[in-house]
Amino acid sequence: AQTVTQSQPEMSVQEAETVTLSCTYDTSENNYYLFWYKQPPSRQMILVIRQEAYKQQNATENRFSVNFQKAAKSFSLKISDSQLGDTAMYFCAFMKVLTGNQFYFGTGTSLTVIP
């Protein structure tokens, strides 16, 4: 079974600083995708960034970047120049491709950006 682990239930960061959220996953698959989703207090989940497992280059989306370590099964999210609007629950997610679509979320990290 696939599992996604986020070991940091809560984190805080000063506005304009950088923060890194951790995620590890367990799978025997070789072809899969990884995602970070953000769920602000309004509840609507939003895709932040995604990574294809066969791509070695780390994905980047503006202030958001990932550190993908396939051998270590690690997928951390770095948020640079943190803004108040970044306050939210962040979920790491895993998608396997073979044997039917399956999508797995971690338990989430609650990030608070402090003014």
Added chain:
Amino acid sequence: DAGVTQSPTHLIKTRGQHVTLRCSPISGHKSVSWYQQVLGQGPQFIFQYYEKEERGRGNFPDRFSARQFPNYSSELNVNALLLGDSALYLCASSWTGNFYQPQHFGDGTRLSIL
């Protein structure tokens, strides 16, 4: 354009009853997925439908069922409700049946079982 809409927003049921939750995807999206999010946990995948066919199923009992209509809207049905079914039920839509495409989530239906 309207986002993903879910109805009802809140629902209270008692044990043993059944419930139907509804989801309308973003216009043009042909895939709908359902998730259960228990308080304090991450969403758990229940079903994915694409072009009215089931494309993926999570580890949920047969009391959970779903379907997708020709207009791509979807219903999630839960029979014989248990206290543990109390959760936020999220619907997400995307262009295709490939989860790599960004999923657009609705605000969810908060289901409370008494």
